[in-house]
Amino acid sequence: MTEEALKDLLYKIADDQLILGHRNSEWTGMGPLLEEDIAFSSMAQDKVGQSLAFYNLLHQLGEQDPDTVAFTRNAEQFHNCQLVELPSGEYDFSLIRHFLFDHAEFIRFQMLAECPIEEVAQVAKKLKGEVKYHVMHANTWVKQLSNANEEAHSKMQSALDYALPYALGIFEPSKYENDFIEAGIYAGEKAIETQWKENIHMVLEEAGLKLPDWDTLKPVYGGRYGKHTEYLQPLLSEMSEVFNEDPTADW
Amino acid sequence: MYGGGQVFEPSSTNNELLKDEDPKKLAEFEARIARGEKIEPKDWMPKLYRKQLIRMIEQHAHSEIIGSLPEGTWITRAPGFKRKLALMAKVQDEVGHAQLLYGAAETLGKSREQMIEDLITGKSKYSNIFNYPTFTWADSCFISWLVDAGAIVNQLANARGSYGPYCRALDRICAEESFHLKYGHHCVIHLATGTPKQRQMMQEAVNRWWAPMMHFFGPSDKISTHTEILTKWKVKMATNDECRQQFLDMYVPKIWELGLTIPDENLKKNEETGEWEFTEPDWEEFKRVINGDGPCNKERLAVRRTAEERGAWVRRALAAKTKGDKYVAPMA
Numbered sequence: 001m002t003e004e005a006l007k008d009l010l011y012k013i014a015d016d017q018l019i020l021g022h023r024n025s026e027w028t029g030m031g032p033l034l035e036e037d038i039a040f041s042s043m044a045q046d047k048v049g050q051s052l053a054f055y056n057l058l059h060q061l062g063e064q065d066p067d068t069v070a071f072t073r074n075a076e077q078f079h080n081c082q083l084v085e086l087p088s089g090e091y092d093f094s095l096i097r098h099f100l101f102d103h104a105e106f107i108r109f110q111m112l113a114e115c116p117i118e119e120v121a122q123v124a125k126k127l128k129g130e131v132k133y134h135v136m137h138a139n140t141w142v143k144q145l146s147n148a149n150e151e152a153h154s155k156m157q158s159a160l161d162y163a164l165p166y167a168l169g170i171f172e173p174s175k176y177e178n179d180f181i182e183a184g185i186y187a188g189e190k191a192i193e194t195q196w197k198e199n200i201h202m203v204l205e206e207a208g209l210k211l212p213d214w215d216t217l218k219p220v221y222g223g224r225y226g227k228h229t230e231y232l233q234p235l236l237s238e239m240s241e242v243f244n245e246d247p248t249a250d251w
Numbered sequence: 252m253y254g255g256g257q258v259f260e261p262s263s264t265n266n267e268l269l270k271d272e273d274p275k276k277l278a279e280f281e282a283r284i285a286r287g288e289k290i291e292p293k294d295w296m297p298k299l300y301r302k303q304l305i306r307m308i309e310q311h312a313h314s315e316i317i318g319s320l321p322e323g324t325w326i327t328r329a330p331g332f333k334r335k336l337a338l339m340a341k342v343q344d345e346v347g348h349a350q351l352l353y354g355a356a357e358t359l360g361k362s363r364e365q366m367i368e369d370l371i372t373g374k375s376k377y378s379n380i381f382n383y384p385t386f387t388w389a390d391s392c393f394i395s396w397l398v399d400a401g402a403i404v405n406q407l408a409n410a411r412g413s414y415g416p417y418c419r420a421l422d423r424i425c426a427e428e429s430f431h432l433k434y435g436h437h438c439v440i441h442l443a444t445g446t447p448k449q450r451q452m453m454q455e456a457v458n459r460w461w462a463p464m465m466h467f468f469g470p471s472d473k474i475s476t477h478t479e480i481l482t483k484w485k486v487k488m489a490t491n492d493e494c495r496q497q498f499l500d501m502y503v504p505k506i507w508e509l510g511l512t513i514p515d516e517n518l519k520k521n522e523e524t525g526e527w528e529f530t531e532p533d534w535e536e537f538k539r540v541i542n543g544d545g546p547c548n549k550e551r552l553a554v555r556r557t558a559e560e561r562g563a564w565v566r567r568a569l570a571a572k573t574k575g576d577k578y579v580a581p582m583a
Contacts, residue, residue, distance in 0.1 A: 025326050028342050029319035030554075032562025033569075034350040041343035045336060052332050067331045091565055148568035155564065235327075242388045243330035249446045251330035251388075251438075 001183035005176035006117070007061060008079070009185070012174070012224055013108070014054035015080035018070055019232070020101060021047030022239060026088045036091070039137060043098065046130045053123050060119070071243040075233040081223040083166035085232040092152075092159040095145070099138035099203075100167040104196045106131045111186040120185075139203050146207035157209050164212070168193070168219030265480065268299040284485050289415035292358035303486055304414050305359045306375075312352035313370045313377035317551050318398075319345045321381055325391040337434050341395060344427045351423060355416040371556045379537060380463045382545030389442055389449075389456035395435025397460070397502060401467050403428050404498050405489070413485035436505075443509040450510075457506065458514045465532040466540075468495040474534065499527040 024044035031037025055066035063069060083101060088094050109131055112124035145152040171193040174180070181188045197214065204211055222228070243251065276295055283290065290296055323342045329335040353363040369375040380398055385391050403425055410421035442453035469475060469491035481487040489497075500520075506513060517530045540548070 022327060025339050028326055028339065029316070029323040029346060030558045030561075031346075032558075032565035034316075034346055034353070036562075036565070037346050038343055038350065041339055041346070045339050045343070048332070048336055048339070052336075071331065090561060144572060145565065145568050147572070149571040151564055152568035152571075238327050241328045242325075245330075246446055246448055249449055250441055251334060251445075251449075 001176070001179045001185065003061060005174075005179045006120075006185075007058060007063065008174055008176055009180065010054050010058050010061075010120075012079040012081075014051045014058065015078045016084050016101070016105075016170075017047045017051035017054065019078070019080045019235065020084040020097075021045070021049075021051060022235060023084065023086075023088050024094070024098070027091075027094065032091050036141075040094070043134050043137070046134070050127050050130070053127065057119055057123060067243070068247075071240040072247060073236070075228045075236055076226040078226065078228065078232060078236070079224050080228075080232075081166070081169040081172065082220050082229050083163065083169055083223075085223075085229055085235060086166065087231055090155075090159075092145075092155040093163065095138065095141055096156065096159040096163050097167075098134065099142050100163055100200065101170065102131055102134040102138055103199050103203075104167070104170045104192060106135050107192045107195050107199070108186070111192070115185050116183070117185065142203060142209075143207045146209050153208065156207070160204070160209055161212070165217050166220045168217060169221055169223055171196075172219065172221040172224045174224060264302075265299055268302065269297065269480075272297050272299075281483070284413045284483075288413075289418060290413050291415045299480075300484055300486065301359050303481060304417065305356055305361050307486065308352055308356040308359075308417055309361070309366045309369070310376050310378075312349045312356060312366065313375055314381065315345050315349035315352060317370075317377045317381045317555065318394075319349075320551055320554055321383075321385040321547075322391050322394055324385065325388060328388065330388065334438065338391070338395075341431050341434055344431065348420075348424045348427070351420045352417075355414075355420045358416045367559065371552055371559055373543060373552060376541060378467070379541050379545070380467050381551060382540050382548045383460070383463045384547050386459070387452050387456060389439075389452040390459065392435055392438035392442060392453070393456045393460045395431055396439045397435070397464060397506075398467065399428050399431040399435055400502055401464065401494075401498050403432065404494050404501070405468070408489035408494065409487075411485070412488050440509065443511055454511055457511050461514050462532060462536075465495070465529070466534075466537045468492075468498065470534050470537065471531070496527055499529070503527070 021044045024040050024047065027037060027040040028044070029037065031040060051070070052066055055063075055069050058069065059065055083097060086093075086097070106128065109124045109128040113121055113128055115121045115124065142156065146156045147153070171189040173189050177188050177190075180186055186192075201211060277297060280290070280296060280300075290300075319342050322338065322345070326335065326338050326342060329338045353366060356366060357363055366375065370377065380394075385394065406421050406425050406428065410418050410425060412418055412421075439453060442449045444450075472490045472492040475491055478487050478490075499518075503513065503518065503520075515530050517528060520527050539545070543549075
């Protein structure tokens with residue numbers, strides 16, 4: 001497998017984490033209750049920290065330093081799926097996005113923890129432990145709210161219906177799929193997707209939320225190849241506003 | 252983060268609330284406080300003590316949650332990973348402080364929901380300083396370093412007070428604030444010793460924030476309301492002027508050391524008295540702002556109100572889910 005392929009994999013993971021971490025941090029001071037405000041902030045910190053771990057791996061492979069990579073690229077140079085860049089919206093959407101994304105991420109890190117590239121495996125092993133708690137948090141809240149009353153149930157169902165096509169975009173195949181599988185890096189996006197569908201199905205059933213027939217859904221692809229919604233560039237411009245006032249300065 | 256300048260009950264209410272107290276119980280209560288004992292939630296306490304403490308802890312909690320807004324707005328713009336991660340953690344701490352403090356106030360019999368309701372309807376106050384805007388990154392650095400420093404001065408004093416749950420919350424809060432202070436100082440050092448543009452940005456922030464910072468500790472003791480009984484009951488542990496003097500003594504030299512100037516030509520330490528002298532802050536402005544007419548009062552409350560409204564369905568759902576469950580008293 002080429003280094004180019006490995007970088008492609010690391011970039012998409014890092015970019016997903018950074019953008020979702022950034023979105024989750026928007027709840028700071030704005031949460032529906034203090035406890036959730038604090039929880040979203042914790043997860044945001046974990047995610048931004050996780051992205052840093054992957055940008056550091058990329059730096060070791062010869063890419064620029066994490067600050068430059070994260071704060072100076074434009075939207076077309078980002079490889080995150082479109083799900084993570086969508087505006088935070090209301091709490092129902094943010095929660096469902098967190099649920100759908102972290103279930104996928106947990107499986108991804110589980111697989112990468114067995115990766116033959118030692119540096120990647122080590123990072124994945126460590127981060128898997130963090131994401132486990134994110135998944136537990138999401139499961140608890142999805143079940144709790146969906147079973148609480150009609151209002152919450154219907155909000156959660158609508159948020160799920162809206163988010164699912166984007167969530168399938170997490171698994172947009174890379175052009176290096178076969179290389180990863182052959183080199184035993186991980187079992188590939190299709191395998192994560194299959195496992196993910198099983199895992200979320202179990203929780204959603206307990207939550208009383210309906211999953212549509214998968215065949216009727218059209219995955220929103222493009223993010224992995226730099227095609228993004230109108231929301232990513234403004235997010236990046238905001239993120240780099242101060243940094244770019246003087247990129248050579250030490251902040 | 253919280254300063255002085257608390258709004259206490261007027262003395263007419265004090266006398267009204269005190270006149271029916273059992274003199275024997277009151278004497279025992281005061282003897283306990285004089286011995287340095289802590290008062291706990293289930294202990295007997297005068298009605299006035301309860302009322303003043305609720306008011307004070309509630310104002311403190313509100314200040315934490317409103318205080319998270321001017322800095323929180325810079326999380327999405329913090330320059331670089333180190334600052335972004337640190338600022339997220341810092342503002343999260345502030346929200347956590349609000350949670351701790353609402354818990355401490357709840358032990359005195361007022362629910363969190365009621366307190367938040369009183370905040371967004373403008374009935375309760377919060378620290379005046381958060382009614383000023385953070386125009387630049389340097390403004391957020393000023394808050395992290397110096398507003399938190401001021402808060403520590405005030406909170407360390409109050410941590411020696413008489414109400415157990417509040418003191419314990421303050422001990423935890425001060426430990427976290429000391430990290431905020433280091434973070435803020437680090438940010439300010441980088442700006443003050445950085446490029447000409449960074450230095451200018453930092454100086455402008457100091458110029459903007461100096462007056463609100465002097466207001467932060469509350470009106471001068473000469474004009475502040477009578478708080479004798481609160482001092483006796485160890486509700487108020489240091490006067491506004493004492494806190495302001497301590498802050499100036501600790502931080503003015505540090506600000507000057509960085510080559511920054513302070514926009515008050517009369518600011519100097521009188522070596523004979525050991526006291527800092529300065530231009531008397533504009534207390535009319537302080538009053539105006541605390542009564543709702545500051546640059547950001549409306550915006551801050553509107554944001555908080557919107558957050559409450561957007562999250563209402565979540566709280567309704569939780570209430571539906573827990574109906575019939577036993578009330579769990581907050582940890583304090």
